Amino acid sequence: MFRLTSYLRGFVSLVLEGEALEKFFNMAASRGIPLWNLRRLNRRRAAVHVPLQAVWPLRHIARRTRTRFRIQKRAGLPFLLLRLRRRRMLAGGAFLFVTLVYLLSSFVWSVEVVGHQALDPQEILAAAREAGLRPGACRWRLGAAEIEGRIADRVPAVAWVGVHFKGTRAIIEVAERKLPAPADVRPCHIVSTKSGLIKEVLVLRGTPRVAEGDVVEPGQVLISGEVPVAVPAPDAGTERPPPPGELRRVHAAGLVRARVWYKGYAEVPLVEEGERPSGRSALVMGLRIGNREFALAGKRNPGYLRYYEEKLVKRLPAWRNLGVPVELHIIRRHELVPWRIERSPAEAREMAIQKALEAALSGVPAQARILEQQVNEIPAGHPPGLVRVGAQVETLEDIGTEQYF
Amino acid sequence: MAWRDLRHRVRQRMADFLELPREVVLDLPKIVVVGDVQVLIENHRGIVAYGPDQVRVSVGEREVTVHGRELVLRHVRSEELLVEGRITGLSFR
Numbered sequence: 001m002f003r004l005t006s007y008l009r010g011f012v013s014l015v016l017e018g019e020a021l022e023k024f025f026n027m028a029a030s031r032g033i034p035l036w037n038l039r040r041l042n043r044r045r046a047a048v049h050v051p052l053q054a055v056w057p058l059r060h061i062a063r064r065t066r067t068r069f070r071i072q073k074r075a076g077l078p079f080l081l082l083r084l085r086r087r088r089m090l091a092g093g094a095f096l097f098v099t100l101v102y103l104l105s106s107f108v109w110s111v112e113v114v115g116h117q118a119l120d121p122q123e124i125l126a127a128a129r130e131a132g133l134r135p136g137a138c139r140w141r142l143g144a145a146e147i148e149g150r151i152a153d154r155v156p157a158v159a160w161v162g163v164h165f166k167g168t169r170a171i172i173e174v175a176e177r178k179l180p181a182p183a184d185v186r187p188c189h190i191v192s193t194k195s196g197l198i199k200e201v202l203v204l205r206g207t208p209r210v211a212e213g214d215v216v217e218p219g220q221v222l223i224s225g226e227v228p229v230a231v232p233a234p235d236a237g238t239e240r241p242p243p244p245g246e247l248r249r250v251h252a253a254g255l256v257r258a259r260v261w262y263k264g265y266a267e268v269p270l271v272e273e274g275e276r277p278s279g280r281s282a283l284v285m286g287l288r289i290g291n292r293e294f295a296l297a298g299k300r301n302p303g304y305l306r307y308y309e310e311k312l313v314k315r316l317p318a319w320r321n322l323g324v325p326v327e328l329h330i331i332r333r334h335e336l337v338p339w340r341i342e343r344s345p346a347e348a349r350e351m352a353i354q355k356a357l358e359a360a361l362s363g364v365p366a367q368a369r370i371l372e373q374q375v376n377e378i379p380a381g382h383p384p385g386l387v388r389v390g391a392q393v394e395t396l397e398d399i400g401t402e403q404y405f
Numbered sequence: 406m407a408w409r410d411l412r413h414r415v416r417q418r419m420a421d422f423l424e425l426p427r428e429v430v431l432d433l434p435k436i437v438v439v440g441d442v443q444v445l446i447e448n449h450r451g452i453v454a455y456g457p458d459q460v461r462v463s464v465g466e467r468e469v470t471v472h473g474r475e476l477v478l479r480h481v482r483s484e485e486l487l488v489e490g491r492i493t494g495l496s497f498r
Contacts, residue, residue, distance in 0.1 A: 022451075022452045022454055022455055025452050025455070025478075026451035026452055029481050029483045030483050035480070035481040036480050036481070037477065037478075038455070038478035038479075038481055039457075039477050040456055040457045
């Protein structure tokens with residue numbers, strides 16, 4: 001606190017010279033003049049800091065104690081201001097700088113939209129522009145609440161809008177309303193996605209093209225979107241019935257369930273061999289400068305019989321096309337150990353069945369109902385020591401999908 | 406002298422009885438020594454002599470001498486004095 005006030009009011013460093021300096025100190029202290037950082041330079045001289053406004057009264061004390069003093073250093077705000085007054089351009093420049101930064105920061109420089117998903121940010125920006133929020137607008141004229149209201153009015157798909165400023169950046173945060181998807185009315189066929197045996201056909205709209213018991217191929221039309229125009233009843237009037245064969249296209253809809261078969265196959269050898277990581281690994285670090293490599297840490301040869309490498313290359317980010325030709329290589333070597341599994345024929349068969357069923361079921365959609373599962377072992381063929389199993393899964397599922405004209 | 410001694414004793418008694426700090430009642434200096442780096446002398450009567458190895462301060466009837474090296478008077482006020490440096494000793498005379 002004392003330091004701050006002494007800086008604000010200014011202080012000077014004096015060099016005193018005289019025979020009775022102690023007298024000078026006591027007199028100054030008793031008159032209420034604070035002295036600080038008092039150092040003895042030699043027998044006749046001492047240096048001391050005193051407040052700027054005390055220099056004048058000290059002259060009297062100096063005269064009465066036969067001391068001479070000389071100002072060695074000036075410090076503090078008053079002297080700084082004095083210097084600034086002499087260097088008007090510097091002060092003006094500093095002031096101009098601060099003003100300019102303040103002025104420039106009171107404009108909106110960019111407008112950003114966050115939180116949008118399906119909405120076009122341009123649409124929101126256009127609404128904001130209409131409300132006055134655009135690059136170049138003065139910040140003090142913009143009311144966030146007003147802009148929020150205007151955007152919410154203009155863009156009905158927005159459930160909530162928040163506008164806030166981050167420096168010279170305006171950020172429009174939006175939360176979209178979940179609008180119900182408009183009903184699909186585009187004309188289409190219902191076609192088959194899979195081959196199967198039709199079990200039931202339920203037509204909601206359109207003309208059925210298949211019946212129960214039919215075998216269908218993928219891509220075959222199941223329910224046609226072409227409907228013959230209804231012929232008005234004969235007694236409806238004098239209007240001429242439309243010519244036969246005139247068709248109207250509708251959005252076909254319906255449910256076509258069919259029996260579908262899936263096949264899977266798996267083979268399991270009685271003896272299996274391979275390699276797996278042992279969990280032990282060694283780290284090697286190297287530095288590449290230009291075309292030369294230097295080892296930094298780790299053993300070059302970890303002593304593993306077999307291993308695989310994981311290599312990580314770190315380089316400094318390149319600027320334009322100037323890259324630093326220094327790379328750090330971190331190589332982790334994982335040891336591999338061999339393994340061997342021998343299975344009994346029963347074990348191998350069990351496993352093959354499991355795998356074959358899994359393979360067959362992998363293509364079955366979640367909505368399908370599984371009717372039957374079958375497995376049959378295929379007699380061992382040429383490579384002996386192999387159990388081969390085929391699986392068949394029968395399901396009942398909706399095979400229709402929309403295909404637009 | 407006897408009169409003065411008596412007054413001194415009465416004052417000391419009163420200070421003890423009223424639990425007042427003695428330096429206030431008896432006009433004694435209060436000296437705070439911080440490690441071997443700082444000595445604060447309150448209620449002094451003026452600097453008698455100041456050199457880099459020795460600061461002599463008048464405290465009423467007696468005199469305090471701070472011995473040390475590179476002694477600097479950090480603050481000089483009418484009521485307190487702050488001496489800094491490498492203090493080696495403090496004596497009364």
